[in-house]
Amino acid sequence: MQKLKLYGTPLSGHVHRVELLLRMLELPYQFIEAPVAVRQSEAFLRLNPFGQIPVLVDGDLALADSNAILVYLAKRYAPDSHWLPEDPVATAQVQEWLSKAAGEVRYGPASARLIAQFGVPEDYQAAQAVSARFLPQMDQHLAHRQFLATEQATIGDLACYSYVAVAPEGGISLAPYPAIQRWVTRIAALPGFFAMPSLPYPVER
Secondary structure, three states: OOOEEEEEOOOOHHHHHHHHHHHHOOOOEEEEEOOHHHHOOHHHHHHOOOOOOOEEEEOOEEEEOHHHHHHHHHHHHOOOOOOOOOOHHHHHHHHHHHHHHHHHHHHHHHHHHHHHHHOOOOOHHHHHHHHHHHHHHHHHHHOOOOOOOOOOOOHHHHHHHHHHHOHHHHOOOOOOOHHHHHHHHHHHOOOOOOOOOOOOOOOOO
């Protein structure tokens, strides 16, 4: 098998979720650092005209969007696994959490972290409000179950994990959410897991 190439940066949760699946599937890959300067280069823009990470290169295929990459890896390299079940209901439940990763997680905990750690010009109060609506719902959902979509971990869990787990780096405490904390610990116990480099918790605003 030709080694996969993953363009990204270690502090990106979007990249981290892809690396989690790569490692959990035990797929060999080359990690290529892609800071902003690289993402503005002609070579990178040929891979992804939007200049965003992550980008996965598999032979002649260059694929962007972290959730799309998760789907591709699961279907291409683990088609009969628990990561993306074939059952229509289970597939839909996984898709629901992929959508939440791109919606509530991105514009809640992920946005708060981008603002607090990197000064990205987004709305911190809006990120807090999204988090305050979403995290209690997620906690309630996890109160009597092990994983988000099915009885085993799926790409829906990985898609949501990276930014929810580091929500405190954006000033969003997980202390009120014991079920989420147990889920975070559960994901961290999966074979192949590795954590993103940690950042300091910001001073409360």
